[in-house]
Amino acid sequence: MVDPSDDIPAPDSGRRLPRWLKRNVPKGDPGHKTTNLMKELGLETVCEEAKCPNRMECYSQQTATFMILGAVCTRACSFCSVSRGAPQELAADEPERxxxxxxxxxxxxxxxxxxxxDDLPDGGADHYFRCIEAVREKTGATIEVLTPDFIESKEALARVLAAKPEVFNHNTETVPRLYRRVRGPKSEYAWTLELLRQVKQIAPETKTKSGLMLGLGETREELLDxxxxxxxxxxxxxxxxxxxxPDQKKYLPVVRYLRPEEFDELGEQAKAMGFVKVASGPFVRSSYHARDMAESF
Incomplete structure (x- = not known):
């Protein structure tokens, strides 16, 4: 049983993190091969840009979540540390790299x-298509995409699905009441659901996936709804x-830290609701151990 009084100071803030959110920092650089390869090939990873707490674990296993379309986002979500501002030009050779x-x-x-x-007419959908095609041709690997909303364009969605990714992920992130506050004025909860429905209508064989961050002030009832x-x-x-x-000054504060056993309970409830696979835990992220989850198809 976790003792809530057994806390450690939270980095970069006056808050205190509960003991279960403490992670051992690997000695040395166990992910040097992955890190160096990304630098050599001029590639971005969301692991670095979003300051994922699991990045050293994943890098040490020689895996990463690749981030395409540049490193600058045209949205300003209040939870995400990825740089925002004037977007970069698309790199035509990125799929090959x-x-x-x-x-x-x-x-x-x-x-x-x-x-x-948002500056691109198709939101980058054709670039996704080309990246999926290039990776599959060279590796034969299964492909999972974690996409933005493509400015509510069904045509853009269809273009990505034409490349037949095995898993299509679009994160819900939070409950409807908090949606605009967390994701910004351009995001629509209704479109998130519609986009995921459209995936199944266009490509029924594709597995769909979504994720939420907890501790932003949502209630249990809102989450289950x-x-x-x-x-x-x-x-x-x-x-x-x-x-x-990510940073005390720029981003939404944590309202509550959920205990590991609460994540376990929510995971069991989600499975009972009919989700094929559920990953629920304090350090779970959208693509954390994605291969293990995808093996169910």
Whole structure:
């Protein structure tokens, strides 16, 4: 049983983190091969840009979540540490460089995500298509995409699905009441659900996936209602993780730290609701151990 009084100081803030959120920092650089390869090939990872707490674990296992379409996002979500501002030009050779990295890492399941590119007519959908095609041709790996909302474009969604990714992930992030506060004025809860429904209508064989950050002030009832909405949209896979504030000054504060046993309980409830696979825990993120989850198809 976790003792809530056994806390440690939270870095970069006056808050205190509970003991279960303490992670041992690996000695040396166990992920040097992955880190150096990303630098050599000029690739971005969401692991670095979003300051994921699991990045050293994943790097040491020679895996990463690739981030395409540049490193600058056109949205300003209040939870995300990815840089925002004037977007970068698309790199025409990025699909080939991405495929080379996946090949040299020996990946059997490749996760591709991106910044949001509201400046592009298709939101970057064709670039996703080209990246999926390049990786599959060079590696034969299964592909999982974690996409933005493509400015509510069904045509853009269809273009990504034309490349036949095995898993299509679009994060819900939070409950409807908090949606605009967390994701910004351009994001729509209703479209998130519709996008996931559309995936199943366009490509029924594709597994759909979504995730939420907990601890932003949502109630248990609101969370369960949101999970019910996702099941109504035929979402197959679900991830639930603890929100951690990247920086005290710029981002939303944590309202509550959920105990590990509460995550366990929520995971069991989600499975009972019909999700095929559920990953629920304080350090769970959208693509954490994605291959293990995807093996159910």
């Amino acid at each position: 991405l495929a080379e990295a996946a090949y040299r890492l020996g990946l059997k399941h490749v996760v591709i995500t991106s910044v949001t590119r 949101t999970l019910a909405d996702l099941r109504d949209a035929n979402v197959d896979f679900l991830t639930l993780g603890q929100y951690l504030q």
